[in-house]
Amino acid sequence: MLLAAGGLALAGAVLAGSLPDGTDGHRKAGKHAVAEPADEHGVGTVAERETCDDGRDAAESYPAERVEGSAVEEIQDRGQLIVGIDQNSYLWGYRTPDTGEIVGFDIDLVEAIAEDLLDTPDPDIVFRAIPTSERINALQDGAVDMVVRAMSITCERWEHVAFSTAYFETGQQLLAPRNSPIDGFDASMAGQRVCSAEGSTAAELLARESNGADLVTAPNHLDCLVQVQLGEADALMTDAALGAGHVAQDPSMELIGEPLTEESYGVAFNAEATDLVAWVNAVLEDYREGGAQSRWTAAAEARLEGYLYGENEPPPSPPEPLYRN
Incomplete structure (x- = not known):
């Protein structure tokens, strides 16, 4: 996996960069x-x-289906997934201080998506760190295939990009x-x-x-x-x-x-990449499936326990997917 910084300054290095020790992003x-x-x-x-104005919940997305349209085929032909992320959000997407590895709840989801899209347990992923204000531009300009960056799904944003079904609520x-x-x-x-x-x-x-x-x-x-x-x-x-x-x-x-x-977090895409949205929605169906044994629950326990919910308590359930007719 590669990280392309994209010119982003590490503001956390000033004072907030003193992350807790350990590479799994977890402490008491x-x-x-x-x-x-x-x-x-x-x-x-x-x-x-x-x-939204049309009466839909903002979190409604395209039906889950693994369809090999142009956006999916471009990624598969390239053999590489390019993803916009945050490398400064502790718990979600951040660089560990000791190894420099990018980890977090969002990153775990990216890995599951890439494994499925590229049909390999060791996919080639390029992480591009982008600031909040550049997420939509990066998708519209084709700089990234998707953004997985604790991005809230809103009606206004749907006018510029597309979203997966929700993967977290906040x-x-x-x-x-x-x-x-x-x-x-x-x-x-x-x-x-x-x-x-x-x-x-x-x-x-x-x-x-x-x-x-x-x-x-x-x-x-x-x-x-x-x-x-x-x-x-x-x-x-x-x-x-x-x-x-x-x-x-x-x-x-x-x-x-x-x-x-x-609000709900969703994976964001170029508005025209509807085949890719549908494919990722299918991945999210599998990611949520299995209750306490799901990959979603495993990621929540590894990254969020003790922070967003109490230690030794069961994690919250993943949000139910909502689909457009």
């Missing part, structure tokens, strides 16, 4: 490391689960130092500098409802964490799933309140 969690789940209606929810949440005056998504944010990644759903949410905060943006959510550590921002907003990784990296931080939205 502190008492604030597990994100609180939203209740049935999402406590403090700003946006309910998104329904929501936006504030993250701040433990001594922060911010105690929720409310007036306590007024006058505070809140950072979000450019082009992220967090940035969109804050633009709609800032609660008087001074909004700051950065190329990636980890850059926002560094800004908080350097005193250049007072808090950040990101997916709760990513925020749990930040707490694991920096125990002086904590997740504030509960998730504000209901």
